[in-house]
Amino acid sequence: MEPFTNYTGIGVPLRGSNVDTDQIIPAVYLKRVTRSGFEDGLFSAWRSDEHFVLNQAPFDKGSVLVAGPDFGTGSSREHAVWALLDYGFRVVISARFGDIFRGNAGKQGLLAALCEQSDVEQLWKLLETEPGTEVTVDLEQKTVRAKDFQARFEIDEYTRWRLLEGLDDIGLTMRSAAEIDAFEAAREPWKPVTTPLPA
Amino acid sequence: MGKTLAEKVWDAHVVRKGDGAEPDLLYIDLHLVHEVTSPQAFDGLRLQGRGVRRPDLTIATEDHNVPTEGIDLPIADEVSRTQVDTLRRNCAEFGVRLHPMGDAEQGIVHVIGPQLGLTQPGMTVVCGDSHTSTHGAFGSIAFGIGTSEVEHVLATQTLPLRPFKTMAINVNGTLREGVSAKDIILAVIAKIGTGGGQGYILEYRGEAIRALSMEARMTICNMSIEAGARAGMIAPDETTFEYVRDKPHAPKGAEWDAAVDAWKQLRSDADASFDTEVDIDADALSPYVTWGTNPGQGLPLGERVPDPEQIADETARAAAEKAITYMGLTPGTPLREIGVDTVFLGSCTNGRIEDLRAAAEVLRGRTIAPSLRMLVVPGSMRVRAQAEAEGLHEVFLAAGAEWRQAGCSMCLGMNPDQLAPGERSASTSNRNFEGRQGKGGRTHLVSPTVAAATAVRGKLSAPSDLTADAAEYVEV
Incomplete structure (x- = not known):
């Protein structure tokens, strides 16, 4: 996982609340066997509508999603986060996130920034009147900026630290490599291994 | 401490x-x-x-x-x-x-x-x-x-x-x-x-x-x-x-x-x-079967399909009503009178050699009800080989059951072994969720011996039900 300090990208206004993970990516896309390529399933029901925001330039190049409250509720599928990342999003801003989604996002390096709904609405107006406006998210300062707009966002300290350090769960555990080595060295010799036995 | x-x-x-x-x-x-x-x-x-x-x-x-x-x-x-x-x-x-x-x-x-x-x-x-x-x-x-x-x-x-x-x-x-x-x-x-x-x-x-x-x-x-x-x-x-x-x-x-x-x-x-x-009194237990659509909805075989009206807790009552509708049952029906279409013996719950032995013991010298299919699916190829070494497969085949290769089989609807919509099974697996064994399928969870006895009688049964009236169910 790449360290996340600050990020600047085109903001995408996604009005509407309660965008659950079935809307982010429907179950039919869960059958695949790869971890990448989920961008085609992102918001797939809406993508067939030519008026949908991601079907319009310059929003189709967007990477900072500004969403309504209760984004990412419902099914625990990790695919929702994969789909957003695969499409190119690095940040989702919302006034409230589904708990599991927020946890999954932190693990995969997608910043879920919690803002006041009034700030979200100001951002929506700005992005809609001046499409293509870039939004800068500073994780060290916990601020969101776009043109003259500036606001603070919230994120739990543990997730913030992990994102700043670029540590996914596995990366974090690998910091304990010496302790894992030591534990392994002390394991009882009779513990089984799966190595095939001589015939 | x-x-x-x-x-x-x-x-x-x-x-x-x-x-x-x-x-x-x-x-x-x-x-x-x-x-x-x-x-x-x-x-x-x-x-x-x-x-x-x-x-x-x-x-x-x-x-x-x-x-x-x-x-x-x-x-x-x-x-x-x-x-x-x-x-x-x-x-x-x-x-x-x-x-x-x-x-x-x-x-x-x-x-x-x-x-x-x-x-x-x-x-x-x-x-x-x-x-x-x-x-x-x-x-x-x-x-x-x-x-x-x-x-x-x-x-x-x-x-x-x-x-x-x-x-x-x-x-x-x-x-x-x-x-x-x-x-x-x-x-x-x-x-x-x-x-x-x-x-x-x-x-x-x-x-x-x-x-x-x-x-x-x-x-x-x-x-x-x-x-x-x-x-x-x-x-x-x-x-x-x-x-x-x-x-x-x-x-x-x-x-x-x-x-x-x-x-x-x-x-x-x-x-x-x-x-x-939590304390459970083993002496008081008898064969259990499920009547509903979660594994907690089970009763001793001697009981009847519950009447939701009698359930005080509102959530449990609603769940029972929904389950009984899905299962196509009538409150008050003795569980022993529920007829099944398919019997599944297998899964990671009951697909081991002792499970096959117990079921074969019940089936030995008997045949399954003509209207019904029985799948016997060993949990592994080694279990299958052991069963064949003991001649258990001959007991199953002679009784009219199918003797299959190893796998998860009808425990979950991910492979060709599935129930058809509305089809009812007695299954030694672990989940009786709606659609678990195939879309619209109805599952009663049972033990291997109950599965075998059910296959013979065609209705949910324990082996003791067979001996009580052997002449009716044993075909020589």
């Missing part, structure tokens, strides 16, 4: 103690892998340029998707075939031992671990499958994990986890003739509910548990997840040691002695305290 069995095994696997809100980092002794929940985990490793840390503590098999007949042919279903092919490629690339379809050691992941002797007391065992709790029968902490966690274990052989609470399930007394481990666990789930075990590791204790064979103990631990628990455990004893002793991967010679010495310490201390305790 003393420690519980779960606390002892946990503490022995802590690589790094978490401080405050941070989880413990737990070492994993054995990682079982199958085709459904592993593809994205391997792909995640590939994307990050990571390898499998301990391929020698990892083993894979094909089970969920595999057909149980025509296994020499390509799998017809494209998604299933892709998952199986992907597992084969991943195991080859990352150096993981795999038992593919047709291999002598292939079978359901939770059947092959114990039979290879890879499941031993005092271990931590994980798999991307909720029925991993099965391996707790050896006094191991064994639980199901999600795909991200599968990747985490592949990469690091550890998992960050917060400790579970502990619950003692005391099964006191002695089981009566004709009552089995399946009846114990169905009674436990009916008592504590499908959410009763949430956040806990269950420890099954007491005289009735001590008296059980290893395979019966596996049946009980297997269904811990159906009570909402992440894991279930039983303290290892002489029965456990005897079961493990001759298995291929069991310790040998001086290592065996050292292992047994260590395993003998694996019991809850007399002064250990559990967060919760």
Whole structure:
């Protein structure tokens, strides 16, 4: 996982609340066997509508999603986060996130920034009147900026630290490599291994 | 204060103690892998340029998707075939031992671990499958994990986890003739509910548990997840040691002695305290069957389909109404009068040799009802070979049942063995959820002997129902 300090990208206004993970990516896309390529399933029901925001330039190049409250509720599928990342999003801003989604996002390096709904609405107006406006998210300062707009966002300290350090769960555990080595060295010799036995 | 069995095994696997809100980092002794929940985990490793840390503590098999007949042919279903092919490629690339379809050691992941002797007391065992709790029968902490966690274990052989609470399930007394481990666990789930075990590791204790064979103990631990628990455990004893002793991967010679010495310490201390305790009277148990659509909706076979009107709790009443409608039942019908279309004997719950022996004993010299089909699906190719060596397959075939290859089969609708809409089964598996055995299918969970007796009589039955009126049901 790449360290996340600050990020600047085109903001995408996604009005509407309660965008659950079935809307982010429907179950039919869960059958695949790869971890990448989920961008085609992102918001797939809406993508067939030519008026949908991601079907319009310059929003189709967007990477900072500004969403309504209760984004990412419902099914625990990790695919929702994969789909957003695969499409190119690095940040989702919302006034409230589904708990599991927020946890999954932190693990995969997608910043879920919690803002006041009034700030979200100001951002929506700005992005809609001046499409293509870039939004800068500073994780060290916990601020969101776009043109003259500036606001603070919230994120739990543990997730913030992990994102700043670029540590996914596995990366974090690998910091304990010496302790894992030591534990392994002390394991009882009779513990089984799966190595095939001589015939 | 003393420690519980779960606390002892946990503490022995802590690589790094978490401080405050941070989880413990737990070492994993054995990682079982199958085709459904592993593809994205391997792909995640590939994307990050990571390898499998301990391929020698990892083993894979094909089970969920595999057909149980025509296994020499390509799998017809494209998604299933892709998952199986992907597992084969991943195991080859990352150096993981795999038992593919047709291999002598292939079978359901939770059947092959114990039979290879890879499941031993005092271990931590994980798999991307909720029925991993099965391996707790050896006094191991064994639980199901999600795909991200599968990747985490592949990469690091550890998992960050917060400790579970502990619950003692005391099964006191002695089981009566004709009552089995399946009846114990169905009674436990009916008592504590499908959410009763949430956040806990269950420890099954007491005289009735001590008296059980290893395979019966596996049946009980297997269904811990159906009570909402992440894991279930039983303290290892002489029965456990005897079961493990001759298995291929069991310790040998001086290592065996050292292992047994260590395993003998694996019991809850007399002064250990559990967060919760539940008591079950084994003497009062009789064969259990489920009537509804979750494993907690079960009753003794002698009872009737419940009347939702009589259920005081509003949520339970609504659930009962919905279940009875789905199941196509009428309140007040004696459970013994419910006719079934299909009998399924198999799964990681009841697909072991003792299960097949028990069912064959009931079927010997009898035939199944003409209107009904019975699938007998061994949990592994080794179980299948053992059954054939004992001539059990001839009993099943003579009775009119189908004798299949090993796999998860009709336990879940992921392979060709499925119920048709509206079709009713008596099944030795673990989940009677709506659509679990096929869209619209109706499942009654039962023990292997009840399954066999039901196949003969055509209605939910215990073997004692057959002897009572043998002439009517026995065809010579």
